[in-house]
Amino acid sequence: MLEDKQRWNEKYRTMPMPSGVAAVVARFAPLAVTGRGLDIACGTGRHTHYLADLGFEMDAVDYSDYALAQLRDDAKIRRIEADLDSYDLEPGRYDLIVNCNYLDRRMYASIEAALKAEGILIFETFLDAAGEAGYHQPSSPDFVLRSGELPEVFGALEPLHYDEREEVNLRGEKVRVATFVGRKRPL
Ligand SMILES: C[S@@+](CC[C@H](N)C(=O)[O-])C[C@H]1O[C@@H](n2cnc3c(N)ncnc32)[C@H](O)[C@@H]1O
Numbered sequence: 001m002l003e004d005k006q007r008w009n010e011k012y013r014t015m016p017m018p019s020g021v022a023a024v025v026a027r028f029a030p031l032a033v034t035g036r037g038l039d040i041a042c043g044t045g046r047h048t049h050y051l052a053d054l055g056f057e058m059d060a061v062d063y064s065d066y067a068l069a070q071l072r073d074d075a076k077i078r079r080i081e082a083d084l085d086s087y088d089l090e091p092g093r094y095d096l097i098v099n100c101n102y103l104d105r106r107m108y109a110s111i112e113a114a115l116k117a118e119g120i121l122i123f124e125t126f127l128d129a130a131g132e133a134g135y136h137q138p139s140s141p142d143f144v145l146r147s148g149e150l151p152e153v154f155g156a157l158e159p160l161h162y163d164e165r166e167e168v169n170l171r172g173e174k175v176r177v178a179t180f181v182g183r184k185r186p187l
Contacts, residue, residue, distance in 0.1 A: 041102035150180035157182030
């Protein structure tokens with residue numbers, strides 16, 4: 001929605017956002033064939049840039065034109081300004097898909113289908129703090145994972161890693177996070 005896009009543009013102008021590469025991306029991206037990668041809701045491109053440096057041809061999708069403008073000009077990076085609510089992924093296109101700090105359950109099936117055989121999915125985002133006091137989390141349940149959700153929905157992938165943990169965000173607030181890594185089984 002246009003309104004949400006403007007809200008994200010404003011957040012990027014006014015709030016600190018993570019700029020380092022998530023540990024899980026650094027650890028598991030090298031397991032993928034260095035072919036085509038997708039960064040879902042790429043933001044200002046912390047993972048897009050890192051993966052392009054590793055040699056991946058990156059599709060970087062986000063609807064914030066402000067965030068996309070921060071991506072460097074690079075033949076290995078394709079900026080795609082699109083609303084993921086209605087963006088269709090091409091089946092069998094990617095060796096690696098990264099989805100960090102973003103949740104759109106509508107995309108679960110198409111993410112799995114968009115992986116090539118033996119392609120790797122790295123998925124990390126906020127986990128429901130289940131009403132526990134002292135935790136910050138996105139206001140809508142649509143944007144927070146349930147405990148155990150990712151291994152369940154991506155059960156057809158070979159699981160390589162799963163954890164649920166507590167972290168402190170850049171504003172010093174406690175958050176819960178879940179991380180799943182899986183590999184699509186060979187045909
Ligand atoms: C918390 S940021 C995460 C950015 C990046 N994945 C990272 O981990 O640094 C969430 C991103 O999702 C994007 N976003 C939210 N809803 C979207 C939608 N419907 N379509 C495309 N992008 C969206 C925002 O513009 C923002 O860049």
